[in-house]
Amino acid sequence: MQGSFYYASPTRIISGLGAKERAGQEARDAGGTKALIVTDKGVLNAGLVDEVIDSLRKAGLGVVIYDKVETNPVLSMVDEGHQLYRSEGCDILVAVGGGSSIDLAKAIGVLTNNPGPLVQYEGADKIPHPISYLIAIPTAAGTGAEVTFSALITDPDRHYKISIRSFYLAPRVAILDPGMLKTLPSHIAAMTGMDSLTHAIEAYVSTSASPITDLLAFEAINISAASLERFVADPSNPSAASLMQLACAYAGMAFANARLGNVHAMAHPLGGHFNLHHGLACAILLPRVIDFNLNSSPHKYAKIALAMGQQVDEDLSLESAKSASQAIYSLLETLNLPTKLGELGVTTDKIPVIARDAVTTGIHGTNPRLTDFGDFVRLYEACM
Ligand SMILES: [Fe+2]
Numbered sequence: 331m332q333g334s335f336y337y338a339s340p341t342r343i344i345s346g347l348g349a350k351e352r353a354g355q356e357a358r359d360a361g362g363t364k365a366l367i368v369t370d371k372g373v374l375n376a377g378l379v380d381e382v383i384d385s386l387r388k389a390g391l392g393v394v395i396y397d398k399v400e401t402n403p404v405l406s407m408v409d410e411g412h413q414l415y416r417s418e419g420c421d422i423l424v425a426v427g428g429g430s431s432i433d434l435a436k437a438i439g440v441l442t443n444n445p446g447p448l449v450q451y452e453g454a455d456k457i458p459h460p461i462s463y464l465i466a467i468p469t470a471a472g473t474g475a476e477v478t479f480s481a482l483i484t485d486p487d488r489h490y491k492i493s494i495r496s497f498y499l500a501p502r503v504a505i506l507d508p509g510m511l512k513t514l515p516s517h518i519a520a521m522t523g524m525d526s527l528t529h530a531i532e533a534y535v536s537t538s539a540s541p542i543t544d545l546l547a548f549e550a551i552n553i554s555a556a557s558l559e560r561f562v563a564d565p566s567n568p569s570a571a572s573l574m575q576l577a578c579a580y581a582g583m584a585f586a587n588a589r590l591g592n593v594h595a596m597a598h599p600l601g602g603h604f605n606l607h608h609g610l611a612c613a614i615l616l617p618r619v620i621d622f623n624l625n626s627s628p629h630k631y632a633k634i635a636l637a638m639g640q641q642v643d644e645d646l647s648l649e650s651a652k653s654a655s656q657a658i659y660s661l662l663e664t665l666n667l668p669t670k671l672g673e674l675g676v677t678t679d680k681i682p683v684i685a686r687d688a689v690t691t692g693i694h695g696t697n698p699r700l701t702d703f704g705d706f707v708r709l710y711e712a713c714m
Contacts, residue, residue, distance in 0.1 A: 335540035339583045340497060341466075341477045345506040345575070347568050350467055353382045353424060354389030356503050360463045362422030364392035366415045368435040369426045370399040373469050376513040379426050382467060386424070394418045396438075399427060402484045402491070402601050402608075403434040408448055411438040415462075423464045425501070426510075428522065429473025429608075432466045436481040436499045439464050448483065449492060457496040466501035469510045471561070471574040472522025472609055474529055474582020476504035482598070489602040490687065500586075506579060508571035519565045519574075520665040521609030523558045526578040527661075528612040530554065531620070531634060532591040533584035535627045536696040540588065547584035551637045553577035559664055591697035592619045592688075596706060599687035604676055613667050614674075617655035618712045619697075622705070624651050626698035672714040681710045 344352055357365055365386050369379055374397045386393050396411045415423070415438060423442075425435035437448055439461030444451070451457050466476035475481075480495045511519075530550035533543050554577045561570035596619070597611035624631055631654045632646035638657035642650035662669055672678075685706035688694070694701045 337540055337542045337587050338497060339477065339586070340500040341504050342502065343477070343504050343506060343579060345572070347507065347509050347572070349505050349507040350382055350510060351385050352505060353465060353467065354385035354387070354391065356465055357386055357391055357422050357424065358389040360422060360502065362391055362463060364394065364418065364420045365422045365424045366411070366418070366420040366438070367393060367395045367424045367426055368399060368411060368431050368438065369395065369397050370431055371397050373427045373431070378469055378510055378513065382424065382426055391422075394420055399431045399434050401430055402605060403430045404484045404486050405448060407434055408437040408441065408483060412441040415442055421462070423462050424467065425464065426467045426469065428468065428470040429475040432468065432473070432475035432501070433481040433483065435464055435466070436461060436475070436501075437483050437494070440494065440499070448494070449485070451494050451496075452492045454495045457494070457498050460498045464501040465503045465505065467505045467507065467510060468575070470514055470518065470522045471511060471571070471578040472525040474526065474578050474585065476501055476506070477579050477582040478586040480586070484602060491598045491602050493691070504579065506575045508568040508575055511571040511575070512566040514565040516562050516565060517666070520562045520667055521607050521613065523554065523562060523574060523609070524613035524616070524665070524667065525609035526574070526581050527551065527554045527558065528593050528616050529581035529585040529590065530577070531616065532593055533581065533588040534634065535623060535630050535698045536588040536591060537698060538588045538696045543584040543588040546580040547588070548633070548637065550577040550580040550584065551634055553580070555638045558661070562665055589696040590693050592622065592694050592701055592709065595688045595691045595693035595697070596684070596709060598691055598693070599684035600671070600676065602687065603680060603684055604674070606674060606676070610667065610674070613662055614669060614671055614713055615709070617658040618709055620655040620658065622709060623697065623699045624648065670714060671710070676714070678711070678714060681707055685710060
């Protein structure tokens, strides 16, 4: 008999080519009169925000833009964005961008309806009141932030990513328009795609997985195996982009409920200390963590290997599971991604510090194999 579980997915999803034009109607229906668009300069200069602005204005809303988002957004950006929201009299948030913009919009939303500072809400279920109405329009297929209940904001003084988790952080609407991915550079598509695949794999083998998250996570793995290479070759291909957006949302819905594992526990300190791209960190860590975990969930890893195109035996044995990491290494080669942290400026003298921070994240609490500080040190060393 299946054990008890809890599953939620509060975000309404609107998908399709041209779906971004629904932003205005959605904002108006929600009662918005003036929107703060949270985005970054790259997305703005690529013209991706133009049609969203048009849509909002046509629906009668005023528009203010905060475009200072950068990778691994920091606490000062949350305060800046929040002050702009207040001083301009905004009443709705529209995030247009990757996970950084969506996470920042979530954090701004926390401060619009709750007293600061933001750091007091670190952890699970600490936010007293729902955030402002948030419409998320992703321009990458990676973090799944458009459907998740968490936000990561970096505290630069501590070189530490603050994780805030609450159902109140879920965007009310996610608009998945494959046209929004058309200017994504291939190398970013590759790294963000590996982040999404890592979400799917970690949610699938998580100790908090449920039948629903298994469905979502495994389908996300299937779609990624079939479509990621095609998407990276040409992110403007609407068919591949649409599939990867879907895989990303499936993986997001899965890990928002099932949580993650060692790859993410270890990736966050690499972002905090070395500003390493999150998806790239995940890509390098993933095959080593798979090998570390194999004995704890061989059947599921064999199914992952099968989905990734490896030959496996009918029993889905441990022997078959061993080819899962090989499938990831092959994919990294195909996507032209590096496989060693040492090539990216990560130095061995920092390993004790980042291993300690990996423990502090607590994310390994749902990793299928129990992991301690010494394990993290050895895993980082294996990635050098
Ligand atoms: Fe991630």
